[in-house]
Amino acid sequence: MNRRLRTISFGAIPLLLLTGLVTFDHIPGTSVSLTVPYAAEGPGPTFNTLGEYDGKQVVDIQGTELDPTTGNLNMTTVSVRSNMTLMQAMGRWLFNKDTLVPIEQVFPQDQTEEQVTQANQEAFSTSEASATIAAMNYLHLPVSTKVAQTVDGSPAADALQEGDLITAIDGDSKATPAQVVEAVQSKKPGDEITLGVERDGQQLEEKVTLASNPHDDKTAFLGASMEAVPGGGISVDYNLEDVGGPSAGMMFSLAVIDKLSPGELTGGKFVAGTGTVDDEGTVGPIGGITHKIQAARDAGAEVFLAPADNCAEAASEAKGITILKVSTVSDAIDQLTKYNNGEDAATCS
Structure with missing residues (x-):
């Protein structure tokens, strides 16, 4: 003062x-x-x-x-x-x-x-x-990947819903948001990716054909925004x-x-x-x-x-x-x- x-x-x-x-x-x-x-x-x-x-x-x-x-x-x-x-x-x-x-x-x-x-x-x-x-x-507790939103007209829009939990990628149970992005980027447009999905307590398997990224036609595109959430209930x-x-x-x-x-x-x-x-x-x-x-x-x-x-x-x-x-x-x-x-x-x- x-x-x-x-x-x-x-x-x-x-x-x-x-x-x-x-x-x-x-x-x-x-x-x-x-x-x-x-x-x-x-x-x-x-x-x-x-x-x-x-x-x-x-x-x-x-x-x-x-x-x-x-x-x-x-x-x-x-x-x-x-x-x-x-x-x-x-x-x-x-x-x-x-x-x-x-x-x-x-x-x-x-x-x-x-x-x-x-x-x-x-x-x-x-x-x-x-x-x-x-x-x-x-x-070291489990983390799940939740679908926050899908892009209209994208491959994800036909296969995923807001709130879905992605539990696996091509049979691999490691499916954090970063790992999903990495898996998509490792493929080419037209390739297929298999996603394990939990929806309303049911286990589903969705086969998705990836599109071309709107900003780069050589890059695969899924069209979903994801967020990590706690797993294990x-x-x-x-x-x-x-x-x-x-x-x-x-x-x-x-x-x-x-x-x-x-x-x-x-x-x-x-x-x-x-x-x-x-x-x-x-x-x-x-x-x-x-x-x-x-x-x-x-x-x-x-x-x-x-x-x-x-x-x-x-x-x-x-x-x-x-x-x-x-x-x-x-x-x-x-x-x-x-x-x-x-x-x-x-x-x-």
């Missing part, structure tokens, strides 16, 4: 420039208001992925026995405020430690606020799917609303692993973190790391899991909280285990 007040004392020129960027919003029947072309980013709410939200499990797993869990594995968020007056913007910066960023960084000029929100929600859904598959892969659902973006992936994945494996990843502690995750469990960097650490610390977390690529920035918030450096889901579990056992763990400091 004192540092920011000192900054204001020497920051009259930037303040005047910011004032000069004020825009006028006139709402019929009301007085004219002044807004600045900036958004304020600050600590957002945190959610325990091992607990409940609005009466439902944040990570709801059905179809198998679950291992009891304690402690917290909190995902963290960044709050964004826009359409602020000059005084509101300066107040957020002075008294709330928010970061002021050009509004274009949050809402690009070529996109509406609704489009940005939709894109963030889609990224959130993608992160949920990747989190589940990363957890299944870590636990397990289902994983995520029950959080009004949250967007891909940065919850790692914490979701850890929650699935904690619920499906013996022991407790948290050691009964309050752990928080952030980071994207892909199907292979690689943890990627995110934005707003300092605000997320602040939110975790304010919520009572003693440990924060941070992507390795965010470590330099995260280190500036390492007061009153231990920040562990992680690069994969496996690494996050290893570092957390070391911390819980009192061993040397990799930290952002």
Whole structure:
């Protein structure tokens, strides 16, 4: 706070420039208001992925026995405020430690606020799917390939339906989405491929004659988009609303692993973190790391899991909280285990 007040004392020129960027919003029947072309980013709410939200499990797993869990594995968020007056913007910066960023960084000029929100929600859904598959892969549990959509007029449209599970390719039971794509690409247009399919609990065999790819007539084309889902009758659902973006992936994945494996990843502690995750469990960097650490610390977390690529920035918030450096889901579990056992763990400091 004192540092920011000192900054204001020497920051009259930037303040005047910011004032000069004020825009006028006139709402019929009301007085004219002044807004600045900036958004304020600050600590957002945190959610325990091992607990409940609005009466439902944040990570709801059905179809198998679950291992009891304690402690917290909190995902963290960044709050964004826009359409602020000059005084509101300066107040957020002075008294709330928010970061002021050009509004274009949050809402690009070529996109509406609704489009940005939709894109963030889609990224959130993608992160949920990747989190589940990363957890299944870590636990060596089966993964199935579900048909998400077929292209009208394609070979797949005549043989497959949305929701079908592909269980085999030419008699080979290894049928992940990548393996299906690889099998199709290994053939030529006009070749036949045999797909094992589970539909409504029935096992089917579909022989499909591949077409030419619309963009390359020398490449075989099936015409189906696929996604990996848990196998063995397990289902994983995520029950959080009004949250967007891909940065919850790692914490979701850890929650699935904690619920499906013996022991407790948290050691009964309050752990928080952030980071994207892909199907292979690689943890990627995110934005707003300092605000997320602040939110975790304010919520009572003693440990924060941070992507390795965010470590330099995260280190500036390492007061009153231990920040562990992680690069994969496996690494996050290893570092957390070391911390819980009192061993040397990799930290952002």
